[in-house]
Amino acid sequence: MTAPSLSLTWTDHVTGRQGHLVVDRLVRGVASGGLRMREGCSLAEVAGLARGMTMKEALHYNPDGPAGKYIPLGGAKGGIDCDPRDPAAYGVLVRYLRAMRPYVEAVWTTGEDLGLTQDVVDRAAAEAGLVSTVQAVYRLLDDEDAARRRLAAAFAVEVDGIGLDELVGGCGVAESVLVALDRAGVPQEGARVCVQGFGTMGGATARFLSRAGLRVVAVADVKGTVFNPRGLDVEALLAARDAYGTVDRGALRPDDQELAGDAWLSTDAEVLVPAAVSYAIDVANQASITARWIVEAANMPVLPEAEELLAHRGVTVLPDVVVNSGTNAWWWWTLFGDVEADADAAFAHTRRSMRDLVGRMLTRAETDGTTPRAAAHAIVDDRLPLITERFGWYG
Structure with a gap:
């Protein structure tokens, strides 16, 4: 580039x-x-x-897909x-x-x-x-007034106390997890998940995964890690968090455990979802990770050197550029009129799009013998020249 x-x-x-x-x-x-x-x-x-x-x-x-x-x-x-x-x-x-x-x-x-x-x-x-x-x-836009009304209406939608604008990103992350499990033949029911960061993206991801039957066993915030091997009450934690994603410990159940801040790294789980800050996983702390998949809900949470070491250990990183792209896409699907201001329509469109995109990335990785991130970059390299050819450098 x-x-x-x-x-x-x-x-x-x-x-x-x-x-x-x-x-x-x-x-x-x-x-x-x-x-x-x-x-x-x-x-x-x-x-x-x-x-x-x-x-x-x-x-x-998708230049070859259905026109939106x-x-x-x-x-x-x-x-x-x-x-x-x-x-x-x-x-x-x-x-x-x-x-x-x-x-x-x-x-x-x-x-x-x-x-x-x-x-x-x-x-x-x-x-x-x-x-x-x-x-x-x-x-x-073809009709600016209609588009602005549609987006405003979408931002006014709530589902069980959380705004649609917060939920669509988590829906996309969750669908990425489900695609990876499905392709590996791992049952969704009871698969264990650790989520680092319980703000907009982490909280919504935890909700969708919990409702899909997965077991969210650990949630980390600035106060530390909350852990329960039998599964946390995600909805109770969501109701007890502040605007920055910090959970009120008074909402914990008697058998929920409070662990150190970095305990999320070594949590015994199939899936680790870093959903907070960038650069959270480095060369040193990656050695603590036992999860089979790291699904990047945050932007740039895994340093490149750490990802290389993880790949050698058989840990698959699903990259942020794919995994957390649902929020951005939903904004434009809604504004341009591909999706109406409706939660069910938004979730269905997000799931279809993310399942297709994650599937293509993983297929490309298998075909090329590379990591999912390298496969995502290869897809981008194929598409950017087409975008430039059709729309120019500056418009």
């Missing part, structure tokens, strides 16, 4: 905090990618995430180096969006990511003078 189209760093004049924006690639003049906030967020991290967004968009473009109204965009990402719990964080977010307003209005469509929720992003965007964080894509 080529160098990013745009890469910049902003410094907040009030706090000295820095924020970054990387537009990796434009397609039809627009790039898509969320905005994260975390202490230590760097330009290199944001650039890697932006490249991942280019890949996610390309992976959901949504045509993929380019990839971008924003990041702010600040702890979202810092009392000054919201002001930094507003000023960042005010500084990035020309890009959001013209080329960058964004939304929630690590450390931020969509309602907070929307509120800050309004204070920054933006019509919407996805307004750059409006010119590509």
Whole structure:
């Protein structure tokens, strides 16, 4: 792939905090990618995430499949180096969006990511003078008013107390797990899962897997790891978490155990789902992992050197660019009109799309004798030239 189209760093004049924006690639003049906030967020991290967004968009473009109204965009990402719990964080977010307003209005469509929720992003965007964080894509729509009403209606949908916008990503991660189990001939019922991170993506993934019959035996948050070999009460934990995914320990059952923060790594489970921060699994701690599959719900949770060692030990990593791409795709399926503002329709479309995409990736990996990540990259390499040929470099 080529160098990013745009890469910049902003410094907040009030706090000295820095924020970054990387537009990796434009397609039809627009790039898509969320905005994260975390202490230590760097330009290199944001650039890697932006490249991942280019890949996610390309992976959901099937030039030979049934025609949908949504045509993929380019990839971008924003990041702010600040702890979202810092009392000054919201002001930094507003000023960042005010500084990035020309890009959001013209080329960058964004939304929630690590450390931020969509309602907070929307509120800050309004204070920054933006019509919407996805307004750059409006010119590509056939009927902007209808599309905006459809997306607003979708964001208003809740299923058992959790918003549809939170759930679709977890639905995609869960479907990725189920495809891997099915292809390996491992029964879903009772298969053990550990989820690291219990925020938007981790919580939704745990719900879908639990309801599919899998046993969620461990959940890790900033306070440590909650463990029960017979399975945790996922719904009770979801009801007891705060806005940052931290579970109130008062909701635990008598036989639930509280373990150390890094205990999730060595949990006895078939599936490990890192759904929190990037770079969580490194060369040192990968040796503790006994799971057969690592399914990347977070962005870039497994370092490349660690993944190589895991592969030698027979541990399969299902990569983030495929596994957690459902949220981004759902936004555009809904906005462009491929999916209505309905939970059942959204989940059905997400499951079909993810099952097809994960299946193609695993088949390509088997055929080429490579890892799933290498197979995903190969699929992207096949598709990007077609996207460029059909839509140009910049639109």
